[in-house]
Amino acid sequence: MDLKQANAVDSVIPDLVSNLFAIVATLIVHFGAIILLAPRVGIFGLAIFAYGAFIGNVYMKAQMSVKRELSKAKAPVLAHFGASIEGLMNGKAASVPSPQPPLKCSDAGNSLERILQYLVIEQEPKSSAKGKPPAHWPSSGALRVENLSASYSSDGPSVLHDLSFAVNPGERIGVVGRTGSGKSSLTLALLRLIPTEGKVWYDGLDTGSLNLENLREGVTIIPQVPELLSGTLRRNLDPFDQFGALRPSRAIVLLNHFVFSPHIDDATLNAALRDAGLFALQSSEDESRLTLDSGVARGGSNLSVGQRQIVALARAMVRQSKLLILDEATSAIDYKTDAIIQESLRTQLPKDVTVITVAHRLQTVMDADRIMVLDAGCIAEFDSPRALLATDANTNVEQGYFRALVDESADREALYAAAGVGAASSS
Numbered sequence: 496m497d498l499k500q501a502n503a504v505d506s507v508i509p510d511l512v513s514n515l516f517a518i519v520a521t522l523i524v525h526f527g528a529i530i531l532l533a534p535r536v537g538i539f540g541l542a543i544f545a546y547g548a549f550i551g552n553v554y555m556k557a558q559m560s561v562k563r564e565l566s567k568a569k570a571p572v573l574a575h576f577g578a579s580i581e582g583l584m585n586g587k588a589a590s591v592p593s594p595q596p597p598l599k600c601s602d603a604g605n606s607l608e609r610i611l612q613y614l615v616i617e618q619e620p621k622s623s624a625k626g627k628p629p630a631h632w633p634s635s636g637a638l639r640v641e642n643l644s645a646s647y648s649s650d651g652p653s654v655l656h657d658l659s660f661a662v663n664p665g666e667r668i669g670v671v672g673r674t675g676s677g678k679s680s681l682t683l684a685l686l687r688l689i690p691t692e693g694k695v696w697y698d699g700l701d702t703g704s705l706n707l708e709n710l711r712e713g714v715t716i717i718p719q720v721p722e723l724l725s726g727t728l729r730r731n732l733d734p735f736d737q738f739g740a741l742r743p744s745r746a747i748v749l750l751n752h753f754v755f756s757p758h759i760d761d762a763t764l765n766a767a768l769r770d771a772g773l774f775a776l777q778s779s780e781d782e783s784r785l786t787l788d789s790g791v792a793r794g795g796s797n798l799s800v801g802q803r804q805i806v807a808l809a810r811a812m813v814r815q816s817k818l819l820i821l822d823e824a825t826s827a828i829d830y831k832t833d834a835i836i837q838e839s840l841r842t843q844l845p846k847d848v849t850v851i852t853v854a855h856r857l858q859t860v861m862d863a864d865r866i867m868v869l870d871a872g873c874i875a876e877f878d879s880p881r882a883l884l885a886t887d888a889n890t891n892v893e894q895g896y897f898r899a900l901v902d903e904s905a906d907r908e909a910l911y912a913a914a915g916v917g918a919a920s921s922s
């Protein structure tokens with residue numbers, strides 16, 4: 496609404512209000528006069544008024560439901576239209592954040608209703624002083640899991656069954672398995688995002704006794720398609736200006752003190768972007784290259800999926816997370832970007848950071864320290880790629896799970912070579 500329209504609305508509203516008052520006053524005077532002259536008519540009047548109010552109430556209730564259903568039916572069309580317009584804008588100006596659409600009154604009522612519905616859904620447990628870990632936690636990425644089972648609802652079927660395993664600090668673990676075997680569910684269970692049973696110790700603390708927010712602050716998860724915040728790249732690396740506040744200063748770290756600075760300096764943020772591999776993807780002469788000041792559209796829609804994963808990886812580096820869970824992006828990411836991300840994970844992360852990679856392409860995890868093979872929510876195998884591929888020759892077992900997955904792959908020879916096992920031993 497521009498200034499002219501706003502002024503016009505401002506001048507109309509007082510007129511409407513005074514007219515309404517005049518109408519109501521006239522009706523009351525007429526009704527009073529009728530009751531004075533013929534009191535019996537007043538009784539009929541009140542009865543008609545009560546009946547009208549009842550019918551009005553029924554109508555409003557029915558009308559609300561119809562409106563709600565109409566809005567629900569229109570929502571996907573409007574969302575599709577909005578996404579198309581946003582995509583058009585991004586195509587024309589990749590680095591310019593698209594403007595937020597103005598809030599329409601007709602939408603606004605439904606949004607309020609949906610917010611109210613969210614207020615009454617089941618809530619996660621609130622944080623308490625008892626669930627707060629010590630300030631130095633987590634200082635290592637050690638993980639121990641005992642009899643972990645999980646389901647998607649408290650009365651739903653179990654999708655993970657009694658998983659028990661341990662991961663040493665700094666280990667690189669690949670999680671593989673056929674579709675539906677429980678790879679993503681395992682990452683959700685470790686963060687207590689779905690109902691779980693059993694015990695998980697992260698850096699020596701039972702995660703079941705920790706506040707959810709503290710647990711999730713201590714782990715970085717990079718999903719297949721990371722969501723970014725609208726704003727700048729700088730804001731996405733340190734959204735709450737919080738990590739700079741607890742960053743130990745190199746100058747006085749020996750004194751075991753912390754420097755309280757309001758922001759992380761740009762040099763640190765740029766170093767994280769470089770280490771995560773962003774600068775390997777773009778040339779410094781490219782005018783549209785991403786910098787800390789580049790605009791990020793809502794959700795990160797003006798960045799490719801690969802760029803979003805790199806930004807998420809840089810964020811993990813800034814956070815100095817000790818446990819990084821990466822859900823490998825599949826077809827949405829090109830080979831070069833994937834190779835850059837994998838190289839960054841291998842060479843740029845501190846040696847004590849534990850990385851769990853959910854892999855959809857076996858090539859991604861052939862150099863992992865160990866590979867966990869999931870099958871129908873159970874751990875079928877958990878060992879080094881070399882040991883898993885050599886299993887058959889050593890034990891005369893006809894076919895291991897991992898070996899079967901590798902043998903079915905088109906790049907079977909390359910996978911054996913990457914694991915340091917001769918393809919000849921496979922036959």
Ligand SMILES: Nc1ncnc2c1ncn2[C@@H]1O[C@H](COP(=O)(O)OP(=O)(O)OP(=O)(O)O)[C@@H](O)[C@H]1O
Nearest residue numbers: 647651654672673674675676677678679680681855
């Ligand atoms: N939101 C959900 N609600 C209920 N069940 C779910 C949900 N998501 C997954 N499941 C079930 O949990 C089981 C494990 O699914 P999960 O997504 O963890 O497998 P995955 O190995 O990650 O598969 P993919 O490789 O296809 O991503 C499957 O039986 C699946 O049907």
